[in-house]
Structures are given as structure tokens and as C-alpha cells.
Amino acid sequence: DTAVSQTPKYLVTQMGNDKSIKCEQNLGHDTMYWYKQDSKKFLKIMFSYNNKELIINETVPNRFSPKSPDKAHLNLHINSLELGDSAVYFCASSQSGLSTDTQYFGPGTRLTVL
């Protein structure tokens, strides 16, 4: 009964391919996030959804497109993958998206673009 789960855990692919990462939370939270952690372990927010509505959209290439079919799921689709997309991608969720809320993170998806 993992709180925030992501699939796949590892993803190795060629440049130019399109891939998706899936995230699900069973905490009943309203808000979900995608973060990118680079090779230096720096963590940057990419997107945030509240009740299926996009509320944070950082400066991210438009090759990255999040999709939230319902409030328990937030998927990340990446088109035309580039070498620089190699990173660990973390999904997270919080109760309601309030600034006081704690975020709960998934285990991460390690994407390697060759």
C-alpha cells in the first residue's frame, strides 16, 4: 500500500523517442507535482496540478506534457527525448496544495537517454 507510486522505476531509451512516466497516489490528496532531480541532485519543480487543473507550469520545454486523468493520477509524457532529459523524475502529492502542506514523494523514475 505505497502512498505515492511511479512506473517505471528505470527507463532507458534512445534520443528522439517519446516516453511516459505514470504516477498514482492513494492518499486522497488534491494536489500532485512533478519534480526533476539532475545529476548534481538539484531538485526543481516542473508542474503542479490541483484537482486535475494545472496550477504551476515552470519554464519547461513544451516537449514535456503532464496529464491528470483524475486527481489520483498525474502522468508525464516526454516527446523527442534529448540527452539533457536524463535525470530522476519524482512525483509528489499534498493534501490541498496549500503552502503549509507537506509533500509526499514517490520513489522516483530514473530516465537515461542514450
Added chain:
Amino acid sequence: AQSVAQPEDQVNVAEGNPLTVKCTYSVSGNPYLFWYVQYPNRGLQFLLKYITGDNLVKGSYGFEAEFNKSQTSFHLKKPSALVSDSALYFCAVKTNTNAGKSTFGDGTTLTVKP
């Protein structure tokens, strides 16, 4: 704009000694401050947060942090370090503006030696 600084990339302490991991922040308005820990190949786990009230906040695994408004700091402390505390620690800040976006520090690697 909000920002977080963790001035030390690495902190080394001997088991049984007290530890401090430093964090300073810059925001407009009232800050909400968080500490998360990341063990190797895992997602981030919440340790503690300051929202309002008592400046000394106690959290998981015996950690605590002190909010100091005049010094704009939120240092993480533990009276007696364990080898199992060795991990990457992130400080994060949010405010009521900015759509509840978290800004993370660059992380501090804590190594506790037996």
C-alpha cells in the same frame, strides 16, 4: 522571488556527536519552512516543518530545527548523530504567494562516521 541556501555541500560528523545542517532563506512575506531527507535511490521523506508558533520544531528520528526570523535561518539539528542518519538533506521554503510552489535548497550530504 523566494530562495533557499544550504551553504554546505557536505557535513561530516562522528557518531554520537551533535549535528547541524544549515539553511537560510529569502522570501517576501511569511515563510513556511520544511526539511526533507533523501536516502540513496529513494524519494524524499518529510522530517519536519515550521508554519507558525514555537520557533523550535521537533520532527522525525530525533531531528529538530529552530526558526530564526532575524537571521532568516532554519537550521536542522540532532543532539546525537547515528550512522543511519547519513543521507542527503533538503531545506525548502514556501509562501502564501507563488501558488504554493516549493523552492528547494541544493541539498547537503550528511555523513556520520562510526
